[in-house]
Amino acid sequence: MEKIWLIIKREFITRVRKKSFLVTTLLVPLAFAAMIIVPILLATSSSEHKLIAVVDNSQLFENKFPDSKGVYFKYLHQQNIDSLKQHYEELGYEGVLYIPEFDINRPSGFEFYSSGQASVTMESSINSDINSIIEKKRMELQGIDQSKLDGIKSDVEVTFKNGKEGKKGSSWVAYGVGYASGFIIYFILLLFGTSVMRGVMEEKVSRIAEVMISSVKPFQLMMGKIIGIAAVGLLQFLIWGVLITAIYSLIPLFVSPESMQAAAQGSQAMSQSEQAEVVRRISEVVGSIQWSLLLPCFVLYFLGGYLFYSSLYAAIGSLANEDAADIQQLTIPVTVPIIIGIMIMMKAVHDPTSSLAVWGSIIPFTSPMVMMARLPYGVPGTVPYWQLGLSFVFLIGGFMTTTWAAGRIYRTGILMYGKKITLKEAMKWVVRKP
Amino acid sequence: MNLLEVKHLKKHYATHKAVDDVSFDIQQGSIFGLLGPNGAGKTTLLRMITGIFYPDEGQILFNGKKFDPENDVRHIGYMPEERGLYKKMMVGEQTLYLAQLKGVPKKEAVEKIKYWFDKFDINSWYNKRIDELSKGMQQKVQFISTILHQPKLLILDEPFSGLDPINSNLIKQEIFHLSQQGTTIIFSTHRMEQVEEICDHILLINKGHKILDGSVKQIQQDFKQGLFKIGLGTMPNPAQMATYHFTIVQTHDKAFTVKMNEDSTTNDILLHFIRQDIPVTYFEEILPSINEVFITQVQQTENSRNNVAAAPLT
Numbered sequence: 001m002e003k004i005w006l007i008i009k010r011e012f013i014t015r016v017r018k019k020s021f022l023v024t025t026l027l028v029p030l031a032f033a034a035m036i037i038v039p040i041l042l043a044t045s046s047s048e049h050k051l052i053a054v055v056d057n058s059q060l061f062e063n064k065f066p067d068s069k070g071v072y073f074k075y076l077h078q079q080n081i082d083s084l085k086q087h088y089e090e091l092g093y094e095g096v097l098y099i100p101e102f103d104i105n106r107p108s109g110f111e112f113y114s115s116g117q118a119s120v121t122m123e124s125s126i127n128s129d130i131n132s133i134i135e136k137k138r139m140e141l142q143g144i145d146q147s148k149l150d151g152i153k154s155d156v157e158v159t160f161k162n163g164k165e166g167k168k169g170s171s172w173v174a175y176g177v178g179y180a181s182g183f184i185i186y187f188i189l190l191l192f193g194t195s196v197m198r199g200v201m202e203e204k205v206s207r208i209a210e211v212m213i214s215s216v217k218p219f220q221l222m223m224g225k226i227i228g229i230a231a232v233g234l235l236q237f238l239i240w241g242v243l244i245t246a247i248y249s250l251i252p253l254f255v256s257p258e259s260m261q262a263a264a265q266g267s268q269a270m271s272q273s274e275q276a277e278v279v280r281r282i283s284e285v286v287g288s289i290q291w292s293l294l295l296p297c298f299v300l301y302f303l304g305g306y307l308f309y310s311s312l313y314a315a316i317g318s319l320a321n322e323d324a325a326d327i328q329q330l331t332i333p334v335t336v337p338i339i340i341g342i343m344i345m346m347k348a349v350h351d352p353t354s355s356l357a358v359w360g361s362i363i364p365f366t367s368p369m370v371m372m373a374r375l376p377y378g379v380p381g382t383v384p385y386w387q388l389g390l391s392f393v394f395l396i397g398g399f400m401t402t403t404w405a406a407g408r409i410y411r412t413g414i415l416m417y418g419k420k421i422t423l424k425e426a427m428k429w430v431v432r433k434p
Numbered sequence: 435m436n437l438l439e440v441k442h443l444k445k446h447y448a449t450h451k452a453v454d455d456v457s458f459d460i461q462q463g464s465i466f467g468l469l470g471p472n473g474a475g476k477t478t479l480l481r482m483i484t485g486i487f488y489p490d491e492g493q494i495l496f497n498g499k500k501f502d503p504e505n506d507v508r509h510i511g512y513m514p515e516e517r518g519l520y521k522k523m524m525v526g527e528q529t530l531y532l533a534q535l536k537g538v539p540k541k542e543a544v545e546k547i548k549y550w551f552d553k554f555d556i557n558s559w560y561n562k563r564i565d566e567l568s569k570g571m572q573q574k575v576q577f578i579s580t581i582l583h584q585p586k587l588l589i590l591d592e593p594f595s596g597l598d599p600i601n602s603n604l605i606k607q608e609i610f611h612l613s614q615q616g617t618t619i620i621f622s623t624h625r626m627e628q629v630e631e632i633c634d635h636i637l638l639i640n641k642g643h644k645i646l647d648g649s650v651k652q653i654q655q656d657f658k659q660g661l662f663k664i665g666l667g668t669m670p671n672p673a674q675m676a677t678y679h680f681t682i683v684q685t686h687d688k689a690f691t692v693k694m695n696e697d698s699t700t701n702d703i704l705l706h707f708i709r710q711d712i713p714v715t716y717f718e719e720i721l722p723s724i725n726e727v728f729i730t731q732v733q734q735t736e737n738s739r740n741n742v743a744a745a746p747l748t
Contacts, residue, residue: 007535214507
């Protein structure tokens with residue numbers, strides 16, 4: 001027991017001390033922060049004035065274009081459009097919008113001149129502005145009152161409730177939470193699994209393995225590495241969690257609230273009551289997720305799935321030789337089930353009760369990912385207790401089997417030098433007596 | 435007293451018998467040579483003694499009791515042929531780690547490391563990474579980490595491979611020193627000249643079988659062929675050399691190598707020269723080198739096996 005603790009400690013310390021650990025641990029939250037801050041800053045910085053000249057021969061659009069997001073309109077009269085086309089930049093305009101006289105029933109001939117391509121947002125906003133102004137004009141001509149029309153429009157939203165508990169649920173929140181947790185587990189399995197594999201390969205290729213195994217049991221060496229790397233991962237997640245929370249709470253210091261609002265809501269300002277409504281609904285749907293069940297399940301599926309796959313990766317690593325290309329081929333049988341798992345997971349978030357999703361969440365090769373996609377839809381509503389229980393039992397049985405089998409392959413493989421080992425051969429070691 | 439007793443040890447792989455019914459004893463404090471050509475089963479045998487492999491059959495007694503890998507490995511230091519260290523670890527923490535895994539408490543391990551690093555004059559390496567050291571330097575660190583926990587049984591598999599003569603000698607002196615202090619040493623190699631120099635006792639195996647087992651002196655006696663070298667003041671003419679007692683095998687400058695007749699004695703040979711008034715300057719027995727014994731024995735077992743295999747065809 002003391003020996004395995006020493007091994008875990010070494011695996012942990014040597015990894016945490018590496019520069020690459022420090023870099024990834026700090027860079028990920030920074031990248032995360034950049035993802036949030038940069039668009040806001042961009043949105044804010046576009047408040048540099050863009051002045052658009054409007055030559056309106058139809059007299060319909062005078063002072064009708066809304067100035068927003070740093071785009072302003074100036075209405076010019078009796079201007080020669082041809083000379084303006086040539087000189088608009090010298091006059092300080094970003095572009096020229098030319099509106100000819102047109103038939104209200106067949107509007108055409110609208111033109112916009114600018115140097116280079118106009119931006120997509122500018123294009124779409126000018127288009128929609130023109131269209132809504134024309135629509136308004138047509139309604140006037142047809143004698144339709146704007147207030148009447150607003151009265152006709154409907155904005156009903158059905159409240160979806162969980163039948164048995166009568167609790168309010170929201171499928172899009174379940175979808176988002178399920179998708180995210182399924183994906184995180186997928187990344188953990190691949191990333192940490194290959195990390196374990198590379199650690200084992202290093203031990204074999206540097207020829208320390210036999211020295212170690214004359215002091216500790218191969219199984220202790222393997223499990224020490226697996227647990228040590230898991231600890232590094234957990235620490236990293238913890239730091240990320242803390243840093244991301246910190247950055248989130250620090251964002252308002254860097255970015256003014258107005259610009260944040262502007263970035264979040266675009267040109268349409270929300271009224272106070274609308275904002276309150278949004279906040280209420282968010283807290284309601286966040287509350288609809290069974291966090292007290294989901295979080296422990298996430299940890300259990302993370303650990304179970306990690307133990308299940310990392311021991312297999314360790315076994316593959318023990319088959320390595322100096323030729324690194326061989327290992328690529330050997331990892332395929334371990335990587336493919338993980339990829340199948342993420343594919344089933346993507347189906348399962350759409351349809352969590354389909355038989356594919358149910359069986360995918362029970363079979364331990366895919367259950368860590370698929371079950372995490374189903375759980376946010378509710379227990380026992382979407383996932384009955386027996387399915388969750390069966391999934392756990394299979395996962396525990398599964399990782400006990402894989403660590404046992406991997407231990408047997410590892411024990412032989414780690415001492416085998418100068419020979420290319422096939423998977424078929426390695427499978428024989430599992431059943432052979434030690 | 436025997437530190438290690440190996441009885442009828444067998445280990446079979448799917449395709450061949452790596453170790454097939456091998457028995458031997460190793461006396462406490464002796465240096466025991468384990469010899470054999472490549473693929474003879476040396477490494478498999480050592481891995482069973484170090485608890486890495488379980489024997490299929492047979493028994494190992496360590497210190498008079500049944501070998502218990504779990505507890506007894508702390509009394510064994512093993513430097514395998516395929517050896518190495520964690521390349522990215524510091525020399526100091528690496529040796530400390532390996533000592534702790536053998537059950538040495540940290541404080542004691544640190545003291546021991548200091549002692550050995552002083553002795554080998556490598557204190558300045560303490561905070562160097564292993565991959566900054568030359569191959570020979572790494573071997574020194576490897577040797578220290580093998581003996582740091584003061585093993586009762588030290589197993590060295592080709593310990594001098596990759597070492598220059600100076601470091602070889604350093605390690606060799608250390609092996610003698612440890613042996614004098616009571617450490618039992620198994621020394622596995624196929625370099626015969628080292629065996630004669632270092633070992634008290636040898637075991638020769640080939641293709642999993644024990645071929646020969648005994649003290650180096652005894653084996654040389656057993657395999658001597660009655661060869662003597664006799665130095666002479668003046669070379670006699672061939673006519674003077676006709677005798678029943680010996681035949682000349684080789685003529686040197688003022689010396690002969692002779693093979694003694696089985697019935698004769700060394701005095702018969704000397705008398706032959708003295709009677710003819712040929713001055714004898716020296717007279718010595720030529721003992722077979724372990725290398726010669728090794729080669730003839732390995733070839734013999736190979737031939738006898740080939741004959742058996744070929745027998746049905748004739």
